Amino acid sequence: MTKLQVAVIGLGRLGRACAEALILDSELGLAGVVRHSGAPGTLPGRLQRFPVASHVRELADVKAALVCVPADAALGVARELLQARIAIVECACFEGKALEAHHAALDEAADHHHVAAVVGAGWDPGVLPLLRSAFEMLIPRGQTLFHRHPGLSLHHTAAAAHVRGVKGALAGEYSGENGSTQHYVYVELERGVELAQVQAAIAADPLFAGEVTQVFQVERLSDLEGEEGLGVVLDRRGSATNGPHESLLLESRFDHTTFSARIMLDAVRKLPRLRRGAHRYALGL
Structure with missing residues:
Protein backbone atom coordinates (compact mmCIF):
# COMPACT_ATOMS: atom_id res chain seq x y z
CA MET A 1 0.00 0.00 0.00
CA ASP A 124 -8.03 22.24 22.97
CA PRO A 125 -9.40 23.34 20.58
CA GLY A 126 -10.10 19.83 19.43
CA VAL A 127 -10.98 16.78 21.50
CA LEU A 128 -11.63 18.45 24.88
CA PRO A 129 -14.66 20.49 23.66
CA LEU A 130 -16.03 17.30 22.06
CA LEU A 131 -15.80 15.46 25.38
CA ARG A 132 -17.54 18.30 27.21
CA SER A 133 -20.32 18.36 24.60
CA ALA A 134 -20.74 14.58 24.88
CA PHE A 135 -21.05 14.77 28.67
CA GLU A 136 -23.65 17.54 28.41
CA MET A 137 -25.59 15.65 25.74
CA LEU A 138 -25.75 12.52 27.90
CA ILE A 139 -26.73 14.48 31.02
CA PRO A 140 -28.72 17.45 29.62
CA ARG A 141 -29.60 18.95 33.01
CA GLY A 142 -26.83 19.49 35.48
CA GLN A 143 -23.56 21.19 36.22
CA THR A 144 -20.17 20.73 34.57
CA LEU A 145 -17.07 21.12 36.73
CA PHE A 146 -13.77 21.40 34.92
CA HIS A 147 -10.30 21.69 36.37
CA ARG A 148 -6.81 21.73 34.89
CA HIS A 149 -3.77 20.89 36.97
CA PRO A 150 -0.78 21.29 34.66
CA GLY A 151 2.52 19.94 35.94
CA LEU A 152 0.88 18.40 39.02
CA SER A 153 3.65 16.90 41.15
CA LEU A 154 2.65 13.80 43.11
CA HIS A 155 4.00 12.80 46.49
CA HIS A 156 3.40 9.94 48.92
CA THR A 157 0.75 10.67 51.54
CA ALA A 158 0.64 8.79 54.84
CA ALA A 159 -2.85 10.10 55.61
CA ALA A 160 -4.33 8.17 52.67
CA ALA A 161 -1.91 5.24 52.80
CA HIS A 162 -2.96 4.41 56.37
CA VAL A 163 -6.61 3.99 55.41
CA ARG A 164 -7.65 0.35 55.73
CA GLY A 165 -7.45 -1.45 52.38
CA VAL A 166 -5.03 1.04 50.80
CA LYS A 167 -1.72 -0.50 49.68
CA GLY A 168 -0.26 2.91 48.83
CA ALA A 169 -1.26 6.43 47.85
CA LEU A 170 0.06 9.45 45.97
CA ALA A 171 -1.37 12.94 46.30
CA GLY A 172 -1.07 16.25 44.53
CA GLU A 173 -2.48 19.70 45.16
CA TYR A 174 -3.15 22.81 43.16
CA SER A 175 -4.99 26.07 43.67
CA GLY A 176 -8.37 26.43 42.01
CA GLU A 177 -9.61 29.52 40.21
CA ASN A 178 -10.94 30.98 43.48
CA GLY A 179 -7.68 30.32 45.31
CA SER A 180 -8.94 27.27 47.23
CA THR A 181 -6.72 24.20 47.50
CA GLN A 182 -7.87 21.12 45.61
CA HIS A 183 -6.47 17.63 46.20
CA TYR A 184 -6.04 14.68 43.85
CA VAL A 185 -5.34 11.36 45.55
CA TYR A 186 -4.42 8.19 43.63
CA VAL A 187 -4.74 4.94 45.59
CA GLU A 188 -3.69 1.35 44.96
CA LEU A 189 -6.17 -0.89 46.81
CA GLU A 190 -6.05 -4.31 48.37
CA ARG A 191 -8.06 -7.01 46.58
CA GLY A 192 -11.80 -6.80 47.31
CA VAL A 193 -11.72 -3.30 48.83
CA GLU A 194 -14.46 -0.92 47.68
CA LEU A 195 -13.27 2.46 46.40
CA ALA A 196 -16.32 4.24 47.89
CA GLN A 197 -15.29 3.24 51.43
CA VAL A 198 -11.77 4.53 50.88
CA GLN A 199 -13.05 7.78 49.38
CA ALA A 200 -15.23 8.38 52.46
CA ALA A 201 -12.37 7.65 54.85
CA ILE A 202 -9.98 10.00 53.05
CA ALA A 203 -12.57 12.78 52.85
CA ALA A 204 -13.05 12.53 56.63
CA ASP A 205 -9.33 12.87 57.40
CA PRO A 206 -8.44 16.27 58.93
CA LEU A 207 -5.80 16.80 56.23
CA PHE A 208 -8.47 16.84 53.51
CA ALA A 209 -11.59 17.90 55.43
CA GLY A 210 -13.26 21.04 54.13
CA GLU A 211 -11.35 21.04 50.82
CA VAL A 212 -12.21 19.60 47.42
CA THR A 213 -10.65 16.12 47.23
CA GLN A 214 -10.91 13.72 44.31
CA VAL A 215 -9.84 10.11 44.93
CA PHE A 216 -9.00 7.80 42.01
CA GLN A 217 -8.07 4.13 41.97
CA VAL A 218 -5.06 2.99 39.91
CA GLU A 219 -3.70 -0.50 39.32
CA ARG A 220 -0.09 0.38 40.11
CA LEU A 221 1.21 3.52 41.77
CA SER A 222 4.56 2.95 40.09
CA ASP A 223 2.95 3.92 36.77
CA LEU A 224 2.33 7.43 38.13
CA GLU A 225 5.52 8.11 40.06
CA GLY A 226 7.69 10.69 38.33
CA GLU A 227 4.92 11.82 35.95
CA GLU A 228 4.19 15.52 35.72
CA GLY A 229 2.05 15.75 32.58
CA LEU A 230 -1.05 17.82 32.09
CA GLY A 231 -3.94 16.85 34.32
CA VAL A 232 -7.63 17.34 33.56
CA VAL A 233 -10.75 16.54 35.55
CA LEU A 234 -14.12 16.83 33.78
CA ASP A 235 -17.07 16.20 36.09
CA ARG A 236 -20.69 16.32 34.91
CA ARG A 237 -23.32 16.06 37.66
CA GLY A 238 -27.01 15.66 36.87
CA SER A 239 -29.65 17.78 38.59
CA ALA A 240 -32.77 15.78 37.72
CA THR A 241 -35.33 15.80 40.56
CA ASN A 242 -36.50 12.25 39.85
CA GLY A 243 -34.91 9.10 38.51
CA PRO A 244 -31.39 7.85 39.24
CA HIS A 245 -28.59 10.23 40.13
CA GLU A 246 -26.44 10.66 37.03
CA SER A 247 -22.80 11.64 36.90
CA LEU A 248 -19.87 11.33 34.51
CA LEU A 249 -16.27 11.76 35.57
CA LEU A 250 -13.16 11.94 33.39
CA GLU A 251 -9.80 12.11 35.16
CA SER A 252 -6.74 12.14 32.96
CA ARG A 253 -2.97 12.62 33.09
CA PHE A 254 -1.14 12.86 29.79
CA ASP A 255 1.44 14.70 27.75
CA HIS A 256 -0.38 17.46 25.88
CA THR A 257 2.03 17.44 22.92
Whole structure:
Protein backbone atom coordinates (compact mmCIF):
# COMPACT_ATOMS: atom_id res chain seq x y z
CA MET A 1 0.00 0.00 0.00
CA THR A 2 1.30 3.45 -0.93
CA LYS A 3 1.50 5.70 2.09
CA LEU A 4 0.10 9.22 2.03
CA GLN A 5 3.16 11.48 2.14
CA VAL A 6 2.88 14.16 4.82
CA ALA A 7 5.17 17.14 5.47
CA VAL A 8 5.65 18.54 8.95
CA ILE A 9 5.86 22.34 9.03
CA GLY A 10 7.89 23.44 12.04
CA LEU A 11 10.01 21.34 14.37
CA GLY A 12 9.22 22.54 17.85
CA ARG A 13 7.85 20.09 20.43
CA LEU A 14 4.65 19.48 18.44
CA GLY A 15 6.41 19.18 15.09
CA ARG A 16 8.89 16.66 16.44
CA ALA A 17 6.11 14.62 18.07
CA CYS A 18 4.22 14.56 14.74
CA ALA A 19 7.34 13.56 12.80
CA GLU A 20 8.16 10.78 15.24
CA ALA A 21 4.57 9.50 15.06
CA LEU A 22 4.60 9.54 11.24
CA ILE A 23 7.69 7.32 11.19
CA LEU A 24 5.77 4.61 13.06
CA ASP A 25 2.46 4.96 11.19
CA SER A 26 1.35 2.16 8.85
CA GLU A 27 -0.76 4.43 6.59
CA LEU A 28 1.17 7.69 6.53
CA GLY A 29 4.71 8.56 5.48
CA LEU A 30 6.98 11.42 6.51
CA ALA A 31 7.82 13.34 3.32
CA GLY A 32 10.14 15.64 5.24
CA VAL A 33 10.28 18.60 7.59
CA VAL A 34 10.11 22.30 6.73
CA ARG A 35 12.10 24.58 9.04
CA HIS A 36 13.09 28.22 8.84
CA SER A 37 16.30 28.91 6.93
CA GLY A 38 18.36 29.62 10.05
CA ALA A 39 17.68 26.21 11.63
CA PRO A 40 20.25 23.37 11.51
CA GLY A 41 20.32 21.50 8.19
CA THR A 42 20.04 18.02 9.74
CA LEU A 43 17.30 16.60 11.90
CA PRO A 44 17.84 15.08 15.35
CA GLY A 45 17.87 11.36 16.18
CA ARG A 46 16.13 8.94 13.86
CA LEU A 47 14.68 11.83 11.86
CA GLN A 48 18.10 12.32 10.27
CA ARG A 49 17.28 10.06 7.34
CA PHE A 50 14.41 12.29 6.23
CA PRO A 51 14.65 15.44 4.06
CA VAL A 52 14.74 18.87 5.68
CA ALA A 53 13.83 21.97 3.67
CA SER A 54 13.23 25.67 4.08
CA HIS A 55 10.09 25.53 1.89
CA VAL A 56 7.58 22.80 1.19
CA ARG A 57 8.16 23.02 -2.57
CA GLU A 58 11.63 21.52 -1.99
CA LEU A 59 10.05 18.26 -0.81
CA ALA A 60 8.79 15.58 -3.22
CA ASP A 61 5.30 14.05 -3.43
CA VAL A 62 3.78 16.00 -0.53
CA LYS A 63 0.03 15.37 -0.39
CA ALA A 64 -0.73 16.91 3.00
CA ALA A 65 0.96 19.03 5.66
CA LEU A 66 0.74 19.31 9.45
CA VAL A 67 1.00 22.95 10.52
CA CYS A 68 3.06 22.90 13.73
CA VAL A 69 4.09 26.55 14.04
CA PRO A 70 3.25 29.16 16.72
CA ALA A 71 -0.33 30.44 16.64
CA ASP A 72 0.64 33.91 15.41
CA ALA A 73 2.25 32.37 12.30
CA ALA A 74 -0.28 29.59 11.68
CA LEU A 75 -2.68 31.48 9.40
CA GLY A 76 0.00 32.75 7.02
CA VAL A 77 1.71 29.35 6.79
CA ALA A 78 -1.60 27.56 6.27
CA ARG A 79 -2.72 29.94 3.53
CA GLU A 80 0.55 29.46 1.65
CA LEU A 81 0.16 25.68 1.77
CA LEU A 82 -3.45 25.84 0.60
CA GLN A 83 -2.43 28.14 -2.25
CA ALA A 84 0.00 25.39 -3.31
CA ARG A 85 -2.98 22.97 -3.33
CA ILE A 86 -1.64 21.04 -0.33
CA ALA A 87 -4.26 19.81 2.13
CA ILE A 88 -3.54 20.79 5.73
CA VAL A 89 -4.23 19.91 9.35
CA GLU A 90 -3.76 22.59 12.00
CA CYS A 91 -4.40 23.04 15.72
CA ALA A 92 -3.60 26.69 16.48
CA CYS A 93 -4.73 27.65 19.97
CA PHE A 94 -7.19 30.54 19.87
CA GLU A 95 -10.36 31.25 21.83
CA GLY A 96 -13.74 32.83 21.21
CA LYS A 97 -14.05 35.26 18.30
CA ALA A 98 -10.35 34.91 17.42
CA LEU A 99 -10.86 31.18 16.91
CA GLU A 100 -13.97 31.73 14.78
CA ALA A 101 -12.15 34.28 12.60
CA HIS A 102 -9.16 31.96 12.20
CA HIS A 103 -11.33 29.06 11.06
CA ALA A 104 -13.37 31.28 8.73
CA ALA A 105 -10.21 32.57 7.03
CA LEU A 106 -8.92 29.03 6.48
CA ASP A 107 -12.30 27.88 5.14
CA GLU A 108 -12.28 30.72 2.61
CA ALA A 109 -8.72 29.93 1.50
CA ALA A 110 -9.28 26.16 1.29
CA ASP A 111 -12.49 26.57 -0.69
CA HIS A 112 -10.89 29.08 -3.06
CA HIS A 113 -7.99 26.76 -3.86
CA HIS A 114 -10.16 23.63 -4.09
CA VAL A 115 -8.43 21.76 -1.28
CA ALA A 116 -9.46 20.34 2.10
CA ALA A 117 -8.31 21.41 5.53
CA VAL A 118 -8.99 20.15 9.05
CA VAL A 119 -8.91 22.88 11.68
CA GLY A 120 -8.79 22.65 15.45
CA ALA A 121 -7.25 19.16 15.34
CA GLY A 122 -5.60 19.24 18.74
CA TRP A 123 -6.48 18.79 22.39
CA ASP A 124 -8.03 22.24 22.97
CA PRO A 125 -9.40 23.34 20.58
CA GLY A 126 -10.10 19.83 19.43
CA VAL A 127 -10.98 16.78 21.50
CA LEU A 128 -11.63 18.45 24.88
CA PRO A 129 -14.66 20.49 23.66
CA LEU A 130 -16.03 17.30 22.06
CA LEU A 131 -15.80 15.46 25.38
CA ARG A 132 -17.54 18.30 27.21
CA SER A 133 -20.32 18.36 24.60
CA ALA A 134 -20.74 14.58 24.88
CA PHE A 135 -21.05 14.77 28.67
CA GLU A 136 -23.65 17.54 28.41
CA MET A 137 -25.59 15.65 25.74
CA LEU A 138 -25.75 12.52 27.90
CA ILE A 139 -26.73 14.48 31.02
CA PRO A 140 -28.72 17.45 29.62
CA ARG A 141 -29.60 18.95 33.01
CA GLY A 142 -26.83 19.49 35.48
CA GLN A 143 -23.56 21.19 36.22
CA THR A 144 -20.17 20.73 34.57
CA LEU A 145 -17.07 21.12 36.73
CA PHE A 146 -13.77 21.40 34.92
CA HIS A 147 -10.30 21.69 36.37
CA ARG A 148 -6.81 21.73 34.89
CA HIS A 149 -3.77 20.89 36.97
CA PRO A 150 -0.78 21.29 34.66
CA GLY A 151 2.52 19.94 35.94
CA LEU A 152 0.88 18.40 39.02
CA SER A 153 3.65 16.90 41.15
CA LEU A 154 2.65 13.80 43.11
CA HIS A 155 4.00 12.80 46.49
CA HIS A 156 3.40 9.94 48.92
CA THR A 157 0.75 10.67 51.54
CA ALA A 158 0.64 8.79 54.84
CA ALA A 159 -2.85 10.10 55.61
CA ALA A 160 -4.33 8.17 52.67
CA ALA A 161 -1.91 5.24 52.80
CA HIS A 162 -2.96 4.41 56.37
CA VAL A 163 -6.61 3.99 55.41
CA ARG A 164 -7.65 0.35 55.73
CA GLY A 165 -7.45 -1.45 52.38
CA VAL A 166 -5.03 1.04 50.80
CA LYS A 167 -1.72 -0.50 49.68
CA GLY A 168 -0.26 2.91 48.83
CA ALA A 169 -1.26 6.43 47.85
CA LEU A 170 0.06 9.45 45.97
CA ALA A 171 -1.37 12.94 46.30
CA GLY A 172 -1.07 16.25 44.53
CA GLU A 173 -2.48 19.70 45.16
CA TYR A 174 -3.15 22.81 43.16
CA SER A 175 -4.99 26.07 43.67
CA GLY A 176 -8.37 26.43 42.01
CA GLU A 177 -9.61 29.52 40.21
CA ASN A 178 -10.94 30.98 43.48
CA GLY A 179 -7.68 30.32 45.31
CA SER A 180 -8.94 27.27 47.23
CA THR A 181 -6.72 24.20 47.50
CA GLN A 182 -7.87 21.12 45.61
CA HIS A 183 -6.47 17.63 46.20
CA TYR A 184 -6.04 14.68 43.85
CA VAL A 185 -5.34 11.36 45.55
CA TYR A 186 -4.42 8.19 43.63
CA VAL A 187 -4.74 4.94 45.59
CA GLU A 188 -3.69 1.35 44.96
CA LEU A 189 -6.17 -0.89 46.81
CA GLU A 190 -6.05 -4.31 48.37
CA ARG A 191 -8.06 -7.01 46.58
CA GLY A 192 -11.80 -6.80 47.31
CA VAL A 193 -11.72 -3.30 48.83
CA GLU A 194 -14.46 -0.92 47.68
CA LEU A 195 -13.27 2.46 46.40
CA ALA A 196 -16.32 4.24 47.89
CA GLN A 197 -15.29 3.24 51.43
CA VAL A 198 -11.77 4.53 50.88
CA GLN A 199 -13.05 7.78 49.38
CA ALA A 200 -15.23 8.38 52.46
CA ALA A 201 -12.37 7.65 54.85
CA ILE A 202 -9.98 10.00 53.05
CA ALA A 203 -12.57 12.78 52.85
CA ALA A 204 -13.05 12.53 56.63
CA ASP A 205 -9.33 12.87 57.40
CA PRO A 206 -8.44 16.27 58.93
CA LEU A 207 -5.80 16.80 56.23
CA PHE A 208 -8.47 16.84 53.51
CA ALA A 209 -11.59 17.90 55.43
CA GLY A 210 -13.26 21.04 54.13
CA GLU A 211 -11.35 21.04 50.82
CA VAL A 212 -12.21 19.60 47.42
CA THR A 213 -10.65 16.12 47.23
CA GLN A 214 -10.91 13.72 44.31
CA VAL A 215 -9.84 10.11 44.93
CA PHE A 216 -9.00 7.80 42.01
CA GLN A 217 -8.07 4.13 41.97
CA VAL A 218 -5.06 2.99 39.91
CA GLU A 219 -3.70 -0.50 39.32
CA ARG A 220 -0.09 0.38 40.11
CA LEU A 221 1.21 3.52 41.77
CA SER A 222 4.56 2.95 40.09
CA ASP A 223 2.95 3.92 36.77
CA LEU A 224 2.33 7.43 38.13
CA GLU A 225 5.52 8.11 40.06
CA GLY A 226 7.69 10.69 38.33
CA GLU A 227 4.92 11.82 35.95
CA GLU A 228 4.19 15.52 35.72
CA GLY A 229 2.05 15.75 32.58
CA LEU A 230 -1.05 17.82 32.09
CA GLY A 231 -3.94 16.85 34.32
CA VAL A 232 -7.63 17.34 33.56
CA VAL A 233 -10.75 16.54 35.55
CA LEU A 234 -14.12 16.83 33.78
CA ASP A 235 -17.07 16.20 36.09
CA ARG A 236 -20.69 16.32 34.91
CA ARG A 237 -23.32 16.06 37.66
CA GLY A 238 -27.01 15.66 36.87
CA SER A 239 -29.65 17.78 38.59
CA ALA A 240 -32.77 15.78 37.72
CA THR A 241 -35.33 15.80 40.56
CA ASN A 242 -36.50 12.25 39.85
CA GLY A 243 -34.91 9.10 38.51
CA PRO A 244 -31.39 7.85 39.24
CA HIS A 245 -28.59 10.23 40.13
CA GLU A 246 -26.44 10.66 37.03
CA SER A 247 -22.80 11.64 36.90
CA LEU A 248 -19.87 11.33 34.51
CA LEU A 249 -16.27 11.76 35.57
CA LEU A 250 -13.16 11.94 33.39
CA GLU A 251 -9.80 12.11 35.16
CA SER A 252 -6.74 12.14 32.96
CA ARG A 253 -2.97 12.62 33.09
CA PHE A 254 -1.14 12.86 29.79
CA ASP A 255 1.44 14.70 27.75
CA HIS A 256 -0.38 17.46 25.88
CA THR A 257 2.03 17.44 22.92
CA THR A 258 1.79 13.68 22.40
CA PHE A 259 -2.01 13.78 22.42
CA SER A 260 -2.09 16.69 19.96
CA ALA A 261 0.22 14.85 17.56
CA ARG A 262 -1.98 11.74 17.65
CA ILE A 263 -5.06 13.85 16.96
CA MET A 264 -3.38 15.56 14.01
CA LEU A 265 -2.45 12.20 12.50
CA ASP A 266 -6.03 11.00 12.93
CA ALA A 267 -7.19 14.12 11.07
CA VAL A 268 -4.73 13.78 8.19
CA ARG A 269 -5.94 10.23 7.49
CA LYS A 270 -9.41 11.68 6.83
CA LEU A 271 -8.30 14.39 4.40
CA PRO A 272 -8.56 12.34 1.16
CA ARG A 273 -12.31 11.85 1.56
CA LEU A 274 -13.20 15.40 2.55
CA ARG A 275 -14.68 17.99 0.20
CA ARG A 276 -12.88 21.27 -0.32
CA GLY A 277 -13.02 23.85 2.44
CA ALA A 278 -12.16 23.76 6.14
CA HIS A 279 -13.67 21.16 8.46
CA ARG A 280 -13.75 21.32 12.25
CA TYR A 281 -12.08 18.27 13.75
CA ALA A 282 -14.48 15.62 15.02
CA LEU A 283 -13.98 11.99 15.98
CA GLY A 284 -16.42 10.87 13.30
CA LEU A 285 -15.22 13.29 10.62
